[in-house]
Amino acid sequence: MKPAVLRRHSPWAPWIFAAPFVLVFGTFVAWPLLQSLLLSFQQTYGPRHAVFIGGGNFRHLLDDPLFWTALRNTATYAGGFVFLMVPLSLGLALLLDRPGLRGRALFRLVFFAPSLVGMVFVAMIFFLLFQIRTGLIDSLLHALFPAFDPEFPWMQDYVMTSLIVASLWMYVGLNMVYFLAALQNVPTELLDAANMDGAGPWQRFRHVILPEIRPVAGFVVLLSVIGSFQLFELPWVMFDNSAGPNNHGLTVVMYLYKSGFIVGDLGYASAIGWLLALLLIVAAWVQRRLARAEEEAS
Amino acid sequence: MNGPFRRLALAPVYVVLTLCAVVMALPFAWIVTSSLKTKQDFFTSRFLPAGDGFLGVAWDRLTLANYTQLFTQLGIPRALLNSLFYASVTSVLATLCCAMGGYALAKYEFRGRGLLTAIVLAALIIPPPLLLAPGYKLLWQLGLLNSYAGLILPALTPAFGVFLFRQAMLNGVPSELIDAARIDGAGEGRIFFTVALPLVRPMMGAFLLITFVGAWNNFIGPQVILQTPELFPLSVALNNLKGVYGTEYGLITAGTVVSVAPVMCLFLLLQREFISGLTAGAVKG
Numbered sequence: 001m002k003p004a005v006l007r008r009h010s011p012w013a014p015w016i017f018a019a020p021f022v023l024v025f026g027t028f029v030a031w032p033l034l035q036s037l038l039l040s041f042q043q044t045y046g047p048r049h050a051v052f053i054g055g056g057n058f059r060h061l062l063d064d065p066l067f068w069t070a071l072r073n074t075a076t077y078a079g080g081f082v083f084l085m086v087p088l089s090l091g092l093a094l095l096l097d098r099p100g101l102r103g104r105a106l107f108r109l110v111f112f113a114p115s116l117v118g119m120v121f122v123a124m125i126f127f128l129l130f131q132i133r134t135g136l137i138d139s140l141l142h143a144l145f146p147a148f149d150p151e152f153p154w155m156q157d158y159v160m161t162s163l164i165v166a167s168l169w170m171y172v173g174l175n176m177v178y179f180l181a182a183l184q185n186v187p188t189e190l191l192d193a194a195n196m197d198g199a200g201p202w203q204r205f206r207h208v209i210l211p212e213i214r215p216v217a218g219f220v221v222l223l224s225v226i227g228s229f230q231l232f233e234l235p236w237v238m239f240d241n242s243a244g245p246n247n248h249g250l251t252v253v254m255y256l257y258k259s260g261f262i263v264g265d266l267g268y269a270s271a272i273g274w275l276l277a278l279l280l281i282v283a284a285w286v287q288r289r290l291a292r293a294e295e296e297a298s
Numbered sequence: 299m300n301g302p303f304r305r306l307a308l309a310p311v312y313v314v315l316t317l318c319a320v321v322m323a324l325p326f327a328w329i330v331t332s333s334l335k336t337k338q339d340f341f342t343s344r345f346l347p348a349g350d351g352f353l354g355v356a357w358d359r360l361t362l363a364n365y366t367q368l369f370t371q372l373g374i375p376r377a378l379l380n381s382l383f384y385a386s387v388t389s390v391l392a393t394l395c396c397a398m399g400g401y402a403l404a405k406y407e408f409r410g411r412g413l414l415t416a417i418v419l420a421a422l423i424i425p426p427p428l429l430l431a432p433g434y435k436l437l438w439q440l441g442l443l444n445s446y447a448g449l450i451l452p453a454l455t456p457a458f459g460v461f462l463f464r465q466a467m468l469n470g471v472p473s474e475l476i477d478a479a480r481i482d483g484a485g486e487g488r489i490f491f492t493v494a495l496p497l498v499r500p501m502m503g504a505f506l507l508i509t510f511v512g513a514w515n516n517f518i519g520p521q522v523i524l525q526t527p528e529l530f531p532l533s534v535a536l537n538n539l540k541g542v543y544g545t546e547y548g549l550i551t552a553g554t555v556v557s558v559a560p561v562m563c564l565f566l567l568l569q570r571e572f573i574s575g576l577t578a579g580a581v582k583g
């Protein structure tokens with residue numbers, strides 16, 4: 001008897017499965033991407049009218065003080081947020097990873113829950129929490145520490161601090177989950193060996209745990225930087241659809257949104273979009289280079 | 299270390315964790331209690347109004363008036379239905395489309411597969427705001443502005459979804475099983491639905507939830523694409539409500555509770571899927 005011949009599938013089969021991706025990507029990603037390249041060399045008034053102005057948008061952007069304000073604010077926010085978030089998330093993960101700890105699932109649930117609240121709703125909640133005197137933060141801090149000013153002007157004078165505090169509440173638990181997963185992958189033999197050698201908690205962390213979780217830490221930092229540079233809803237909703245007092249809450253994506261959809265210049269908005277994309281690609285490239293250098297060094 | 303000693307050593311850990319948990323939970327508690335208070339009680343009590351009821355709380359002063367007003371006068375039921383429709387349709391269709399794409403890349407050998415995989419990987423780094431202005435122009439050209447089609451169609455095949463399903467299919471669906479089904483005479487579509495999909499069910503559940511929550515919480519998309527107030531989902535409707543009733547804290551908190559509670563219930567029911575979905579991307583990435 002002949003061996004059973006494997007029935008071949010039609011050459012079209014893979015393309016039928018890939019069709020949704022190919023069609024949607026082609027129509028709603030690749031084509032707009034091309035368009036946005038063209039748009040970035042045009043000045044437009046809404047989608048209807050456009051004038052070709054060459055590199056005018058980019059030249060104007062580099063001289064635009066508002067763009068620099070937006071970039072400086074966004075970078076300050078990203079730096080402050082990531083700098084505080086990593087130790088907090090990692091610290092919570094290390095505490096939750098302690099052997100013999102009970103209620104781990106419950107703690108994880110409470111820490112993780114805020115990350116499911118949308119940025120808009122986080123902005124609503126913190127808009128109320130940060131109210132002078134009536135908000136929970138001023139009133140509770142004053143009750144706990146009488147020296148704390150009950151009229152502390154969070155959203156008036158401490159815009160960046162407010163944005164970072166709200167973001168920490170939202171994201172510390174999410175990144176803690178990533179760190180926790182990484183910690184649970186640290187081989188127990190390594191930890192046991194370190195214990196046998198008489199390593200203290202700090203040495204164990206520094207020489208055993210840290211090298212093992214470094215790839216995940218790099219991933220968390222990169223994702224957080226990329227996400228931070230796209231900040232928009234939080235200040236926009238918190239400051240009543242505005243950039244906040246003295247533009248202290250103006251971010252790059254907010255400036256893009258305002259240029260494209262309030263001023264109506266889709267060309268200028270596209271130019272901002274490309275500069276943002278360039279920045280993020282450079283950030284991703286730097287992170288990969290650092291990770292590779294790290295690997296080669298060890 | 300023996301048992302009781304170890305438990306004692308954990309005591310400070312419990313203290314720190316409990317303190318952190320309280321801090322994280324306070325905003326939720328404050329929003330929920332504020333939504334149940336009159337304007338007067340909002341200003342005079344921090345959480346629940348003091349009184350001589352059970353636990354020293356004036357339970358009878360709590361009121362559902364804020365919720366009644368939201369639902370009867372301010373058009374929130376419509377926004378709730380819009381959000382429900384938008385998030386369910388997006389998540390179900392996106393899960394199916396991404397699973398199909400991932401299946402094609404993982405389980406077929408065909409010309410163009412390498413290129414397609416490279417495109418998926420390259421698309422991962424496109425920041426969504428870059429597509430905002432040209433995407434708006436395209437939707438205007440297609441006549442899809444101010445419609446849910448304009449909001450849902452572009453969201454059907456996020457690159458990270460196709461990538462996640464490619465990984466899941468590579469690791470979880472043995473090619474021998476597909477070949478065996480072919481020998482048995484099953485068609486390609488049937489193999490996908492009856493052999494491949496059941497094997498990646500955990501990933502389907504996780505991805506479904508993540509895209510549901512993503513669409514539910516999406517603000518910038520509906521804000522840019524939709525213009526008619528009847529079409530607004532909760533995110534946009536609530537922001538407009540805040541613009542009009544900015545100092546009616548009871549209304550705003552009640553609206554926030556209505557917007558956040560469905561996602562929280564989903565999370566409480568399906569925690570494991572949520573967390574496994576998140577870490578699947580991280581560990582592979």
